[in-house]
Amino acid sequence: MPTHGPARAGALDDLLVERVETFVVELPTIRSFEIAGGTVATAGQPSRRVLVKVTAGGIAGWGEATPTPSWTYETTESIVTTIDRYLAPAILGAPAWNLDAVTATFDRVINRGFTIGAPIAKSALDIALHDLIGRAVGVPLGALWGxxxxxxxxxxxxxxxxxxxxxxxxxxxxxxxxxxxxxxxxxxxxxxxxxxxxxxxxxxxxxxxxxxxxxxxxxxxxxxxxxxxxxxxxxxxxxxxxxxxxxxxxxxxxxxxxxxxxxxxxxxxxxxxxxxxxxxxxxxxxxxxxxxxxxxxxxxxxxxxxxxxxxxxxxxxxxxxxxxxxxxxxxxxxxxxxxxxxxxxxxxxxxxxxxxxxxxxxxxxxxxxxxxxGVDVDEAAVRALAVDVLRADAQARIPAQSVR
CATH class of the missing domain: 3.20.20.120 (Enolase-like C-terminal domain)
Structure with a gap:
């Protein structure tokens, strides 16, 4: 396994979450896919994923959420609003390395109820933080975990x-x-x-x-x-x-x-x-x-x-x-x-x-x-692929003006 060099002293202490950004990207669909709950993907129609970028100490980590309404209740729109309006504000300024505290914070902001609440939205941020920490210390996740x-x-x-x-x-x-x-x-x-x-x-x-x-x-x-x-x-x-x-x-x-x-x-x-x-x-x-x-x-x-x-x-x-x-x-x-x-x-x-x-x-x-x-993200490509699903949804609900 290759090494990636030691982290500087105090590197993790400097990792305070500065910014969280969400991007809904449309990716090419190769094949159609169905499960008992309904359609997951349709060939020829784009498949949407919510990518999350977390920045701390000048380092960026990336995560992903996969909206699958035919499998569970979280939609593209709910994932974006849950992250942007609830989860992200709750961790701004917090140590990015303290994943245990982040998990507890998420559970307070979006309550578990009978079981975990909004897991797909929470997962995107958790993955991004893991990516960020690994990049900060220069090792893959397996080495980070030992x-x-x-x-x-x-x-x-x-x-x-x-x-x-x-x-x-x-x-x-x-x-x-x-x-x-x-x-x-x-x-x-x-x-x-x-x-x-x-x-x-x-x-x-x-x-x-x-x-x-x-x-x-x-x-x-x-x-x-x-x-x-x-x-x-x-x-x-x-x-x-x-x-x-x-x-x-x-x-x-x-x-x-x-x-x-x-x-x-x-x-x-x-x-x-x-x-x-x-x-x-x-x-x-x-x-x-x-x-x-x-x-x-x-x-x-x-x-x-x-x-x-x-x-x-x-x-x-x-x-x-x-x-x-x-x-x-x-x-x-x-x-x-x-x-x-x-x-x-x-x-x-x-x-x-x-x-x-x-x-x-x-x-x-x-x-x-x-x-x-261990995956590199082309941020320019992300921004080119991104769509504003919330604005599109709001525009779709505006009634047409009546003809006078």
Missing amino acids: QRRAERIPLGWIISAKTPEAVADSVTEGRALGYTAFKVKIGLAEIEQDIAFVEAVREAAPSAAIWVDANQAYQVDQALQVARRLADLDVTAFEQPLPANQITGLRRLREHSPVPVALDESLRHPSDLATFVRLDAVDVAIAKVQRSGGLALSRRLCALAEDSGVRLMGSGLTDSDLGFAASLHLFSAFGIDTPVDLNGRQFIQSTYTGGRTVEVHNGLAAVPTGPGL
């Missing part, structure tokens, strides 16, 4: 199609690019058709690792029916089959499912995982940076899973390269060696990067070695 167990992370190719024929075509495309593991989105159709999709993947890739994700699509009886069919197809994990808050149902399912049950949407805060561990209702915990409010809380969740004997898998939110890099550092820190769902490269282009970025070859992503996230 925890880097892997140099490459295997990726899974995402299958989201509406016919078995389209599924087979997608598998062929992924295999041609060197992918040897596949995550299948189900819950988009009737159960028999869902099973037909998984069968098509298994037929096209007889020896591949396959796991499925229902994105909360089923009830307990349906999920058990599906799980028994999936076992015959050598599926390694059944991700989020039930609604996130069906704790009793998930416990019942875990007791009877022949396929390990993995939780994603159910695990927003580390305390959520603690509840499922106490109830013996989880086989696999999905680590997902944006879902859990950033890297600080995600590290706590992963450590709890590790200490509790719960297997870890990794996932993302169709992140562009900033979020992609953040997830790779987290998964490397905890040695997640099973294929992960970091699918941004499959569906969008990160046209705001310049210089160093994430390298992917034959389905393996290299954990960045540059300082901070």
